Amino acid sequence: MKIDGRAGLFKGLAPRLCSGAIGTIVHSKVLQQCQEDDQAEEVRRNTKESSLEKVIKETSQEMVARSAATLVTHPFHVITLRCMVQFIGRETKYSGVFSSFVTIYREEGILGFFAGLIPRLLGDILSLWLCNMLAYLINTYALENGVSTMTEMKSYSQAVTGFFASMLTYPFVLVSNLMAINSCGLAGGLPPYAPEYNSWLDCWSRLHSEGNMSRGNSLFFRKVPAGKRYVWEEKRFH
Numbered sequence: 001m002k003i004d005g006r007a008g009l010f011k012g013l014a015p016r017l018c019s020g021a022i023g024t025i026v027h028s029k030v031l032q033q034c035q036e037d038d039q040a041e042e043v044r045r046n047t048k049e050s051s052l053e054k055v056i057k058e059t060s061q062e063m064v065a066r067s068a069a070t071l072v073t074h075p076f077h078v079i080t081l082r083c084m085v086q087f088i089g090r091e092t093k094y095s096g097v098f099s100s101f102v103t104i105y106r107e108e109g110i111l112g113f114f115a116g117l118i119p120r121l122l123g124d125i126l127s128l129w130l131c132n133m134l135a136y137l138i139n140t141y142a143l144e145n146g147v148s149t150m151t152e153m154k155s156y157s158q159a160v161t162g163f164f165a166s167m168l169t170y171p172f173v174l175v176s177n178l179m180a181i182n183s184c185g186l187a188g189g190l191p192p193y194a195p196e197y198n199s200w201l202d203c204w205s206r207l208h209s210e211g212n213m214s215r216g217n218s219l220f221f222r223k224v225p226a227g228k229r230y231v232w233e234e235k236r237f238h
Contacts (some may be wrong), residue, residue, distance in 0.1 A: 045111065075113035081180045131162045174215060
């Protein structure tokens, strides 16, 4: 706010809103199609499935829908992150949604729109399966039937497992975001602010070796990344 005013708090809002709106539509349409196909298959088979089979089926449908939405909206996600990162170098390279599409296509080609897509997809899929399977195990084996607050407890278990799943898969989010801005021509994606990575696996390996896999996962309890701590100490004492 001191530098950009209140408008600085909303950098990347336009592509973010586009991503949310388009993602919701794609997710809804794909999930509906999956459910209709499954209903037709159930009528044809005419067999009753177990609770575990139902959870696996519903999770698989949700995975397909989420993956489709992520694939379609990832270019907007990339633009959102780059709009935010411009704050570091005070650039204005990504100033509008349409102009940002033109810039990325001109400088990086089609692949530039999908920078960081693979770790993002993997993280979403792992988080979804961890959340749903842990919730199923808790609801089936840990919570006893007949309790008056059973429905409420099961909804809480879904929220708790979702929280733990997001914590466990946070490294995928971090790597995806770093790859989305890696070597894109912005100061925030280049040395000395950020190293250049050859691939998302290289990024993962280097973050792991530095002990920075949880970097940025806390909003309030921040810490200097391990690789930067010695630089900060030198500046403080000089």
